[in-house]
Amino acid sequence: MRNVIVTGVARADLGVVDQLAELGVATVHEAIGRAGYLGPGLRPIQDGARTGGTAVTALCWPGDNLMIHAAVEQCQAGDLLVVTATSPSSDGMFGELLATSLAARGVRGLVIEAGVRDVAELRAMGFGVWSAAVSAQGTVKETAGSVNVPVSVGGQIIRPGDAIIADDDGVVCVPRADVGQALAAARARVAKEEQSRKALADGQLGLDLYGLRDKLAARGVEYVTARGDEV
Amino acid sequence: MRNVIVTGVARADLGVVDQLAELGVATVHEAIGRAGYLGPGLRPIQDGARTGGTAVTALCWPGDNLMIHAAVEQCQAGDLLVVTATSPSSDGMFGELLATSLAARGVRGLVIEAGVRDVAELRAMGFGVWSAAVSAQGTVKETAGSVNVPVSVGGQIIRPGDAIIADDDGVVCVPRADVGQALAAARARVAKEEQSRKALADGQLGLDLYGLRDKLAARGVEYVTARGDEV
Amino acid sequence: MRNVIVTGVARADLGVVDQLAELGVATVHEAIGRAGYLGPGLRPIQDGARTGGTAVTALCWPGDNLMIHAAVEQCQAGDLLVVTATSPSSDGMFGELLATSLAARGVRGLVIEAGVRDVAELRAMGFGVWSAAVSAQGTVKETAGSVNVPVSVGGQIIRPGDAIIADDDGVVCVPRADVGQALAAARARVAKEEQSRKALADGQLGLDLYGLRDKLAARGVEYVTARGDEV
Amino acid sequence: MRNVIVTGVARADLGVVDQLAELGVATVHEAIGRAGYLGPGLRPIQDGARTGGTAVTALCWPGDNLMIHAAVEQCQAGDLLVVTATSPSSDGMFGELLATSLAARGVRGLVIEAGVRDVAELRAMGFGVWSAAVSAQGTVKETAGSVNVPVSVGGQIIRPGDAIIADDDGVVCVPRADVGQALAAARARVAKEEQSRKALADGQLGLDLYGLRDKLAARGVEYVTARGDEV
């Protein structure tokens, strides 16, 4: 019920986070039990970007980016800033100047459930951004919010210090305590998928590879021949 | 009222489909009477892709891609897989492994009224995808559906074997029986548009080229001069 | 209550408009008091485009582009065509042929609160388009509307002759009478931002640069230390 | 590829349709294999309405209700008019006068994937309407479409003569050939649900009634006790 800025947040192990980032969002999401995905509403502003970092969270008022400025001070190298608003907003709460400030601190990128602007400049800087919108609409700096409290983004709960992985497929959050287990599971999945890829490339069917024919039969799916006269 | 996998579906003539693909979605859509367009909600995952093929359809449960695996077996060279769900879904029902499997069978691409993932890999493969979303959200393989039944996608009815043309403008469906007539009409349209393009480039107005001045007058549209003081 | 085509519309000073375009949408929007932005729903069909021009407006019936043809005749070099519909529509009201016609007249681009098609061709032409959708859905030419009347696009009022600036961040409208004042304010803002950029790149915080620490305190935002056991 | 008005359409047995209507949308939808539901986007304009009828379909241009007038003539007692547009539209294509005309022919109601107006008058008439929107926006009568062709509404395919059931839960379509089988299955479901209702009211759990405990265990769901200190 108070607005707070939480300092001294424990972060997920950055070495592990970096390895998760190499494996990519879809793999990590599967590895943690098909969990933590922030939904298709957060899109990268440029193709081919991939990054990972530890979450610093900012909860802002709509049309107001005061708390982003407060959050910058809490960011350190290896962090990824995660921003949302108390009400849905597409306003351009973040642009080139804030990115300059974050880049100077070694922050890896931004995940924002709102809008960003100066996208041409952000692309030129190579600053990774995943956002809900691109919007030039400016904001004020008037109303309080919080930094480094748990936030809800895209239907997921993100706690400060969690691992955030982002690539062309979107953004996934791995709880801080789970990154080690996630990495092991993700690596196992990659190994298994490599085998599947070869089998499928050789023409084997998923129906056989994954044993799905029995499933179809058990669920009453019938094979029927097309009638010649169907329209 | 049963879940079925229909085999032995008759396809539109692939030679004709290929020629339709060369003419592009907008032209084909106009040629068949401004019909068959699957709407602006299906977007390509990469710019500049253009393809055509014959439809194999899969009707899935939301959050479940079991029937895509069943559909792969029904696909042959020249097909284009068309996937939808019984309820709206943006989940990532399709990714690199399924694309590998389809590519091994000579399938030309995917049209999916849901999400896809592994988009970086799909782009690298050059596998054409038109989807309603990009999403890493994974799916299960538990619930029955159907393959090669008529489906509704983007407000259009697609029957297995119909021609599907897809490019930067989206996706259009041409009924199997109509592809020949569509090709003739599309070619006529291209020829006519070539003349219009030249006239317009030379400065002629559409008002004159299409005889629209009388239409405007008949509908009571009046020409008035701006007042000097208007704000 | 009548449908009209207004001729002889006064335009904003094109020399000033061109200078505003160089400064970009976000800067101009801020300079005129965080006003005039047409919202995140209008997106460019190609990255990196930036243009400015004077508005010719067309108000169409949904599914009908008759009034775009009427508007072309009212366009002159330096204009930017602004199109909307009396009801929301995503149909492809505009394509390559209309772009050819506009380009022949020296028009700088299109802003349309509806759909466009032939986007591959439009990109190849280098014709700048900001639209609410890409759609191949064709339209008819049957129903009257108006040209060069004030229109509402993206929650903003655009009057014929106003300055329109468009880039990767979207589209902003500057009232015709305000372009001079807007340019002065925009230049002042650019100068100020250049200083801020340097300070921030050197590691100074926005909290200090903009004097926000007192604001936070005045609003009761408290700094608290993370508990070690939080999950 | 032509615009047609199909006459002499065979209808589902109206006696059976009436009995389906008594059982309600959810029951019928389940009885035909969880199929045919037109989605949550179609809402009744008044609470407590329930009806059934045989489909006459009209496919209109957006912003244009010409084909509704053509469809009225094809309607007979016991029919339910089903209207959609070639592009999404929320315009008020239907109002009191059309309802008066339909009521005079014994038509049971309207299902429209667009808007209606005069809703106060429609409610006073007791004319059942399920629509995607309420909108006063008027339409023209200029552009051709079709009557009694298969249409796609809410992701479902509706063929003329199919049974349409509508109540507070929305609208379901039962293929004409399946109404008898649907009625038998729906009655069986009602009988079974009556038993379930009693058991559940007596405090029995669905977990036991439906044998779900084994399912949970088989899927690895674990029971754990809440930690006393969780926040």
Place this chain on the structure above:
Amino acid sequence: MRNVIVTGVARADLGVVDQLAELGVATVHEAIGRAGYLGPGLRPIQDGARTGGTAVTALCWPGDNLMIHAAVEQCQAGDLLVVTATSPSSDGMFGELLATSLAARGVRGLVIEAGVRDVAELRAMGFGVWSAAVSAQGTVKETAGSVNVPVSVGGQIIRPGDAIIADDDGVVCVPRADVGQALAAARARVAKEEQSRKALADGQLGLDLYGLRDKLAARGVEYVTARGDEV
């Protein structure tokens, strides 16, 4: 480019406005050339409400209702308050206390392109509200905006002093200068519709009443008989 509160605004003739309100939104919208409708997004919070008044406009920052308070002072008996925000917002900017204040001044109701709260209390008061959302989300009073400037709501331009009519079909705006002409046209329409209603109730078809058979034929619509075997 300044934030202003405009005083001394001229209003439409309230006697005429009251007569327009009796005729209803759909009729008035048609009478002024199918114009001025604020779209299906604005819905009444209670069925059966109907009112009319002269517009006082308030333009607010998202999440901020400061300017509504400023607008109240500009309201007089017969007015209807019209509120929008500089960015889309669904927050509950208005509730029982503001309604109490407006009711004390004789204001007829509220049209708001945002949210309202205390809807149970507002219904009990009989205070007419047409809003884009119901939301308890509170707002602050921090950021400047304007009162009695032209605003864009639902794609329409509303100027202070314009006539606003609202009922179950939504909201329509009639420009101040046009109310007399609108009333005459609306009355003529009502008289004509009364005749049409009788004819249609007697079984005459719109096809004949409006002379649409020729239109269908001219547009190539063909009558065809259903094939007996169609599925």
Place this chain on the structure above:
Amino acid sequence: MRNVIVTGVARADLGVVDQLAELGVATVHEAIGRAGYLGPGLRPIQDGARTGGTAVTALCWPGDNLMIHAAVEQCQAGDLLVVTATSPSSDGMFGELLATSLAARGVRGLVIEAGVRDVAELRAMGFGVWSAAVSAQGTVKETAGSVNVPVSVGGQIIRPGDAIIADDDGVVCVPRADVGQALAAARARVAKEEQSRKALADGQLGLDLYGLRDKLAARGVEYVTARGDEV
């Protein structure tokens, strides 16, 4: 990363929750610092309902209500069931039978970020439901999820045992540990609002009551007189 059913969850004090419910959603939301509101997307299925309870949470797979059945067993008198899905879904996951089961256990109602069906029966039962949709679309019982884990609904985090208050304005969540403080703050607010209501009813302005005139001046808002000739 596991699917769990958490038992023995501590609940907020039900006596306090009941008193919060009497004060209503908007008041409680304000009292806890304009926090905890689940957004305008969750609407009651009947007007005038108001309830409060302690949260039991269920996290389901889209199109699957298995975990609702598991959650019922965890519910006790005074609880309110809160359901969401791992991906957005509007399917009718809940209906009359589940309500019968919950009512038998003394559960006060349902908050569901998905669809419900049998709404006529639910209204007749007087079972309070706040949902994102009404939909007859049925679901399966195949895929695991969790019960009584923290969930994200409408952008808010809900933990099992939290207080949930719901009325015509929507739904608010108060953290379990904060209900006592919330009640005190809410009562203070009610008392203050009662005074404001009287002052406003007597014609006092919010501008004076809340001291807003200085705020407007400080922000540069200017009073200007309308020009007589403005259009």
